[in-house]
Amino acid sequence: MKRNYAILAVAVSAALLSTTAFASDTIGNPELKQDRKVETATIKVLGSNDSITYTVVNGYAMLGDIALGKHADIQKAGAVKVPLIGDWTEATVSQSIKVPSDNHMKSASRWPNNTVYYTYDPNLTQRKRDAIQAGMKLISSKTAIRFVQRANEPNYIKFISSGGCWSYAGMTGGEQPVSIGDGCEYPGIAAHELIHALGWMHEHMRPDRDNYITVREENISSDAKSQFTKMRPDQVDPVGAYDMDSVMHYPTWAFSANGKPTIEPKDPKVDPKRLGQRSDLSAGDVASLQKFYPGDVGTVELKVALSAKELIVDQDKAGTVTLDLSGAEADLKGIKFSVKSDNEAVVASSGVSIVATQGNQRSVRVTPVAKASGEANLTITATTTSGKSVSTSLKVKVVKDTSGGGNGGGNGGGTNPECKEAQAAKAYAGNALYTSCNRVSFEGKTYELTLTYRGKVHTNYYIYGYMCKPDSCTKDKPGSYGGMSYYWTQVGGDNGGGNGGGNGGGNGGGNTKPKCDVTIDTSRTYQITTAGMRKSLVPAGDTQGSPTILWQDGGAQRWQLQRNADGFYAISSVGSKLNLDIYNGSKNGGAELIVWPASSSENQQFCPRASGSSYQLVARHSGLPVGIGSEADGAAVTQSATGSNWLLTAK
Missing domain, CATH: 2.80.10.50 (Trefoil (Acidic Fibroblast Growth Factor, subunit A))
Known part of the structure; x- marks a missing residue:
């Protein structure tokens, strides 16, 4: 079950369950164990009217074995957000000041090129390392996913032993801890946590789960009810039929308050003991992994991926994307790159430079032709010394400078073009939820909110008012959070020129952005x-x-x-x-x-x-x-x- 959520799966482990190394019939579910002293808290879910109650374990806000983040940070923010997981390659990255930018979409994603880099904490025992290697093999022997010991790659897993079995879901970027603590030294447990890190969540939260299981809320501990929430269809990417045998499924007794089942199969022919197994990947697990990490099992192919399919930059401004490489070690030595543009008048092939940054990644810098605007499609080819080659493409949009005219009326005196009709303005409140087209009155003026996600205006995402105040959160200085970008536009006669004359002549009369004249050596x-x-x-x-x-x-x-x-x-x-x-x-x-x-x-x-x-x-x-x-x-x-x-x- 592919989950579109970037969350931290955490649990406090019980004592070692068996002295027999990797005995599948005694594994149990150590990732579900909790401290008996339970502290709970309730918080709103960012972007909705829902609230959840979570437990606090070791400073983390947790839904059983799923942590939403650090308790103190969530309470300080006043709401909890759960960023969506998507491909590492974004559809569009805007580096134009004229286009709202989805700044933070790489905060959680699937690993590019089917390759996960890893390293060990020096204090990790050999028994735990053996379990991790065996868990990796359970995945790599059935899929095209590779686990490669890290040299100096920038994004990687670090296996540690810290408070049980837990993992982030999806690639977070940088060093990413996965804990295989005491009691977790089994291949199936390691595979379970690694599948979290690859981007998956638990099977029992599927939107279609009620067709296959009955969740007995009366038997669930009061502090654990939120983690049995059924997700909406738009929040997940289910693959295939519901999978009772998934290594990502909860057991039938998970978080029982009275020793009675909390999850029961609807089909009487299904043995409840099948649920929650941690011995091996099911056929459904393998199919799901193969869908989102496609390729031939056991191959080490030369692969490249860009952090965006489309790059938007302003006229006479350069932009950058990241290129991720994977392949056999011999292929990656002495690799060369070539670039071809289909519109040399907008972006010349010679205007693209590719330089090494760290480990397996390269920085691709795109400099448009002076004073040019329009579109160009770039083909980037990597070639090894043995003659192997692989290509990828990047569309570049160069936004024309509209100083002195631009979009005419713009947003200065009108509404967002996505809004069907003008809404009545309500008094601005910091604890109120707002989405695109909502209007507020603030200090005698009326403002309308524009909220974008991945460059598109949305009305199904929300922010709290305190995240974007109308007098300071503007189109030129938008707020951003979890992949969303948002700003207020003053509407009505009081705004006059406002932003209506385009960004160059906006804000009432052609003010230019301030410059910083300090010069510092950037090579150091x-x-x-x-x-x-x-x-x-x-x-x-x-x-x-x-x-x-x-x-x-x-x-x-x-x-x-x-x-x-x-x-x-x-x-x-x-x-x-x-x-x-x-x-x-x-x-x-x-x-x-x-x-x-x-x-x-x-x-x-x-x-x-x-x-x-x-x-x-x-x-x-x-x-x-x-x-x-x-x-x-x-x-x-x-x-x-x-x-x-x-x-x-x-x-």
């Missing part, structure tokens, strides 16, 4: 420290969404700067390639500084303005510098009206 890497006690700016975890903090790290953290045409800098961690990003930004300060996958968002653009012998890192979207509350180890780094001085020391 930097240590960023406070000017006072010289403590380093570091990510708490150097994984997506981690907050940045101060730490006495001895200069281990390195940052790379990349400058755009307006002079502003993206600041990325050399280790993870994640960018500094303003989270929940506003013009009033207080927003967190986190690390997040690279995008063209203004939240990831900074100007290091000189301040004495050091700099203030000023965020482009608000004009506020980043600062700290104290210089204690672990102090949070936030956007602040006062700011702090930072030393950028080249290394």
Whole structure:
């Protein structure tokens, strides 16, 4: 059962269930075990009117063996989001300031090129490593999925032993932990967690499950009811018939409050003991894996994949996508690339450069012909020294500069063209849910919301008002969350020129975006420290969404700067390639500084303005510098009206 959800499957393991290595008849379901001391909390689900009750285990918000994230983070946000899983290759990546950008869609995805890279924690026992290898073989012997020990690839699984059996679902990017803890040392358990990491969830939550099983809610523990929720058809990608034998199915007694069954097959011929097996993949599991990771079993083919099928850039601005490679080690050595454009007048073949970044990935930089606009289709071919070759394609759209006229009326005095009719405005409220075409009154003016997902306007996704205030969350400075992009447009006569004259002449009369005139050598890497006690700016975890903090790290953290045409800098961690990003930004300060996958968002653009012998890192979207509350180890780094001085020391 393919699941379209990127969530963390977590469980606190029981004691070792058997002393016989890999005895399939004694495996049980250690990933479902919980601490007896149960703390619960209720939270709204972002994008809907639903609420869920979850348990808190080791600081994680969990639905049984499915964790939604860290409890503190979810409560602070006021809602929980669950990003959709899709192909690693996005349909469209917009790097144009004129087109709402779906910035964060790589936060969860299937692994490109059927290849999962992995490494071990040095403290992992040989018994656990053997179970992991056997679990990998259960998958790779029946599918085209390959597990390759990591050299220096940027996206990989790290097997650890931490609080039982658990895994993220889908590829999250960077280092991705999978725990095979005490009691989990069985091939079937390892395979179960690896299938989570490949992008799957549990079978019993299928939208068609009521045709095949009966969920006995009266027997389920009160704190575990939410995890038996039946998903909507638009939330999943079911493959084939319902699978009682799936290695991803819950057992019949899962989370029973009274020892009675919580899941019963409707067909009396089906033995309930079949449910929840962890011995091997079922035929249905194999068919599902083969559908989403197609290919011949046991082959090691040369493969390439781009992070987007379509790239949108502005006239006279360059854009980049990532190319992922896989194949036999000998094939990847000395590989060469060639590019052919079908419209040399828009993007010349010579205007595409492909350079090594980290491990198996390459950066593809596309520079359109000066002053050109339109479309070009690029064919990128990789060729090995032995003559093998494989190609992929990329459509490039170059958006024409419409300064001084653009779209005429635009959104300045009218409604979103997707809206069938104007809605009555309601008073803006931070805790209210809003979607495209909703109108609010705010400080005597009327605003209309546009919300896009993957570049298309939607009315079935929602945000909370506090995520996008009408006076600061605009088309030029949209908010973004979980792949959505959203902004308010003032409507009615008061907006006059507004954004109506196009982005070049919008906002009432041809104002140009500010530039950052500071020049820093981008060929170097930097240590960023406070000017006072010289403590380093570091990510708490150097994984997506981690907050940045101060730490006495001895200069281990390195940052790379990349400058755009307006002079502003993206600041990325050399280790993870994640960018500094303003989270929940506003013009009033207080927003967190986190690390997040690279995008063209203004939240990831900074100007290091000189301040004495050091700099203030000023965020482009608000004009506020980043600062700290104290210089204690672990102090949070936030956007602040006062700011702090930072030393950028080249290394």
